[in-house]
Amino acid sequence: MKWAVIVFPGSNCDEDAQQAIIRVTGDEATLVWHQETSLADYDAIVLPGGFSYGDYLRSGAIARFAPIMKAVRDKAVQGTPIIGICNGFQVLTEAHLLPGALLRNRDLHFHCKMVELRVETNRSPFTAAYQPGDILRIPIAHGEGRYFADSAILHELQEDHRVAFRYVDNPNGSSESIAGILSKERNVLGLMPHPERAVADFMRSTDGAGVFRSIHQYVTEREGAHAH
Template sequence: MKWAVVVFPGSNCDEDAAQAVRETTGDTVDLVWHDATDLSQYDAIILPGGFSYGDYLRSGAIARFSPAVEAVRREVAEGKLVLGICNGFQVLTESHLLPGALLRNNHLQFRCEMVELIVDNNTSPFTRAYQLGERIQIPIAHGEGRFHADPETVADLRNEGRIAFRYAHSPNGSVADIAGILGQGGNVLGLMPHPERAIFDWMGSVDGRRLFQSMHQYVEEGLAHARANA
């Protein structure tokens, strides 16, 4: 299995994400510059945290026009797994690959702390290693992490099982305490907390490991099935 971590000007969690994948799965990971136009060689793609293009206009608003995001759009249509972490989640909403928007935290403060999440869906390619309703510890680091969507969209997310993670105690005022959501096809996850910062005991939690391992297992099973039927 081969992963890509897309690097925008202003990304600062790209190396963290790549190292997390290597440490948890042993897979090959490439850092791919934002001008890449073809990501078809990769089985999974990560849009990392940071401040893409300086977060001018709105967080993720400029990154949506990059060649790499257009390439991501094509891979999403092909069923590839795409994980957007923090700023990557913002890029996915700005690109309309996920619904809703990420707004300023309701207290107007930047928060960097460990938070408790509740696993709301454990059947997705990203969450299959967790237990439904399990409470896990994952850190946040954001000033614009408040998920917002209209009531109809939130109802759809609930009814379709597309709320992947909720905050046990929301640190930012997100509607319905939403911390992470899935795309309609189930192969895109946007998550404000940082699982790549929860893979070793010394980080304060290892609960992020299973997210990357879930993705690895899902893709490897698909590749094995394809080989068996070739």
């Protein structure tokens, strides 16, 4: 299995994500520059955290126009699992691959700390390793992490069980304590906390490993089904 970790100018969690994937799954993980135009060889895509294009205009607003994003959209249509972490989540909303928006934190401060998340569903390629109700300790590091959507979108997310994670103690004022959401097809996840920073004992938590393990299992089983 091959993973692509997209690198924009200003990405700073790209190598963290790459090393977490290798540590947890043993898979091949490649850093892919934003000016590339094909992701045909990859089985899973990660849009990592950081400050793409310096977060000018809005976080993720410029990255949505990067050449690589057409390939990301194409892979989303094909059902490839795509995860956007922190800035990657912001990019996915700006690219309209996920609904809603990420706004400045409620207190206008940058938050960098360990938080608790509750798993809301395990019916996705990203959460199958967990059980609904599991509490995970995973760090956040963001200034614009407050998820916002109108009441119709929030109702749809709830009805379709597309809220993947909620904060136990909402640190940024997100609507309905939402920390991560799924696309309608359930193969795109946006997540503000950083699972790649919670995959080893020295990181003070291994709770994020299940995200990468779930994706690996999903792709492996999918490829096995196609082979038969």
